[in-house]
Amino acid sequence: MPTADPFNAAGRRNGLPFTLVAATDSAINAVDGNTFASGGGTRSDGVFRVKEFTFDSILPYIWNLYSVTFPTVTHGGVDHTFASAGIYKMGDMSDGYADLSALTPKERVVFDPGLILSPLTNPDDVAEAQATSNQDTFGRFNVHGICFATDTSKYYLMYMSGLYADDQTTLEVEIPFANLTFNYYTYS
Numbered sequence: 001m002p003t004a005d006p007f008n009a010a011g012r013r014n015g016l017p018f019t020l021v022a023a024t025d026s027a028i029n030a031v032d033g034n035t036f037a038s039g040g041g042t043r044s045d046g047v048f049r050v051k052e053f054t055f056d057s058i059l060p061y062i063w064n065l066y067s068v069t070f071p072t073v074t075h076g077g078v079d080h081t082f083a084s085a086g087i088y089k090m091g092d093m094s095d096g097y098a099d100l101s102a103l104t105p106k107e108r109v110v111f112d113p114g115l116i117l118s119p120l121t122n123p124d125d126v127a128e129a130q131a132t133s134n135q136d137t138f139g140r141f142n143v144h145g146i147c148f149a150t151d152t153s154k155y156y157l158m159y160m161s162g163l164y165a166d167d168q169t170t171l172e173v174e175i176p177f178a179n180l181t182f183n184y185y186t187y188s
Contacts, residue, residue: 001066001183001184001185001186002066002185002186003185003186003187003188004064004104004105004106004185004186004187004188005104005106005187005188006187006188007105007106015055015059016059016062016146017062017108017109017110017111017112018111018112018113018145020146020147020148020155021115021116021117021145021146021147021148021158022147022148022150023117023147023148023149023150024149024150024151025149025151025152025154027117027118028050028117028147028149028156029050029156030117031048031050031117031120031158032048032049032050033047033048033049034047034048034120035047035048036048036120036122036144036160045169045170045171046140046142046160046161046162046164046171046174047160047162047171047174048120048144048158048159048160049158049159049160049161049174049177050147050156050157050158051156051157051159051177052154052155052156053155053156053157054155055155058146058155058157060182060184061127061143061146061157061182062108062111062127062143062146063105063108064105064184064185065088065127065129065182065183065184065185066087066088066183066184066185067085067086067087067088067129067182067183068085068086068088068129068131068139068141068180068181068182068183069082069085069086069131069180069181069182069183070082070085070086070131070133070139070141070175070180071175071179071180071181073133073139073163073173073175075163075172075173076172078135079134080133080134080135080137080139080163081133081134082131082132082133082134082139083131083134084131085129085131085181085183086128086129086130086131086139086140086141087102087129088127088128088129089101089102089103089127089128089129090103090108090110090111090125090126090127090128091125091126091128092124092125093122093123093124093125093126098126098128100126100128104185105185111125111127112124112125113125113126113127113143113144113145114145115144115145115147115158117147122144122145126142126143126144127142127143128140128141128142128143129141130168133163136166137163137164137165137166137172138163138164138165138166138168139162139163139164139175140160140161140162140164140168141159141160141161141175141180142159142160142161143157143158143159144158144159144160145158146158159177161174161175161176161177161180162174162175163175
């Protein structure tokens, strides 16, 4: 894996470059499984998922993730294989499309997902790893933010993961979180 330069994050005093979305545990989990279209409904149709983590184990998805390796996905009787991992990028949502640029961990302090739970929207930043398959389809893993449950003190990663058609917007099938391989930066 690549090596990143160490740095101190002077974020919002919680170890993240953005403010956590605070809501009740039930409000956070109520969005799990909702159909979601980021950028005002013009891109990234998918199924929104909620995954619980400890605070320390959720931080690498913002600061240290380098790439995501997608498994072979069999869909419609066809195997979709990925020759390389998708490099994790962060960027601004504008006109319904994510302007993603490769960011080293030190540069991620500008990440601000702007996630809203009700109605479920993400008008600001998104983080994404995408790889092209042998079938010209796309494996994609998106992070839309992190939530903190005020009543249970639990942390949740808000994400989508799936195989998308060649138009890059039509979700063919979800890819389970457990089937992804996450590759992280090391520090010098």
